[in-house]
Amino acid sequence: MPLTLYYHPLSSFCWKALIALYEADVAFEPRQVNLGDPADRAAFEAVWPLAKFPVLRDSAAGKTIPESSLIVDYLARTRPSAASLVPGDPDLRMQTRLVDRLIDSYIHVPFQQIVAERMRPEGKHDPYGVELARGQIRSGYKLIAPMIAGPWALGEAFTMADCAALPALFYADYAVSLADWPGLAAYLGRLKSRPSVARVLAEAEPFFQYFPLKDG
Ligand SMILES: N[C@@H](CCC(=O)N[C@@H](CS)C(=O)NCC(=O)O)C(=O)O
Structure with a gap:
């Protein structure tokens, strides 16, 4: 099988790539x-020295693709069934990438900082950093909420922006509750019932006990 995805089932950025793969029904070796x-780790570093997943390897094309957004872009460009994940219309394409970038930068990455803080050793904690990260997530919610056209981020088409939104909103909700953001909470509910997403969540379920914020 020419496509291999280096990943972990609990990894939020891997979810973005997995949703795209399942959405487009693209065969790959997990x-x-x-x-x-x-x-x-050493074997993975030989594939991608940063050792951050997801990474997609296309052995038929001799290409290694790191970074979740690039993986979705690559699938959209090389697999007809994935083409609609990145709209052809230039304005819609820019909006898709904008939502993807904003969600990653202002919700997903600050959430990662909060998780990383939870895993720091005694004496190395940074409560002020956590406060700042929570503030960024709140700003991210405020920014994104009016952008979600409904039912999906760009309207009727399910795109890369939705692949990015699910992991960010799913996990960030544990750090900054979506209770005050009913529109985003409803969007997250719709995402969770999408078959590609439900599959990703079901595969992550056995590993969820290792998620550090699961108990608040
Ligand atoms: N910008 C990267 C972020 C990738 C990333 O942070 N992956 C995390 C898992 S969600 C990771 O590999 N963590 C392992 C580590 O940092 O050691 C992307 O979009 O793929």
Whole structure:
């Protein structure tokens, strides 16, 4: 099988790539990476030195594609069934990428900072950094909420922006509740019932016990 996805089922950025793959029904070999295992980490570093997943390897094309948004872009460009994930119309394409970038930068990455803080050793905690990250997530929610056209981010078409939104909103909700953002909460509900997303969540379920914010 020419496509291999290096990933972990609990990894939020991997969810973006997995949703795109499942959405477009693209066949691939899932290669689960255990970064805690030195041999597995070294093997992954040989593929992508930053050792951050997801990474897609297209052995038929001799290409290695890191970065979740680039993976979705690559699928949209090379697999006809994935083409609609990145709209052909230039304005819609720009809006798709804008929502993808804003969600990653102002919701997803600050959420990662909060998780990283939870995993720091004693004496290395940074409560002020967490406060700032929570503030950024709130700003991200405020920015994104009016942009969601409905039912999906760009309207009727399910795009890369929706692939990005699910992991960011799903996980950030644990750090900054979406209770005050009914429009975003309803959007998250619609995303969760999308079959591609439901599959990703079901596959992550056995690993969810390891998610550090699950108990608040
Ligand atoms: N900008 C990257 C972010 C990738 C990323 O942060 N991945 C996390 C998992 S969600 C990771 O690999 N973490 C492992 C580590 O940092 O050691 C993308 O969009 O793919």
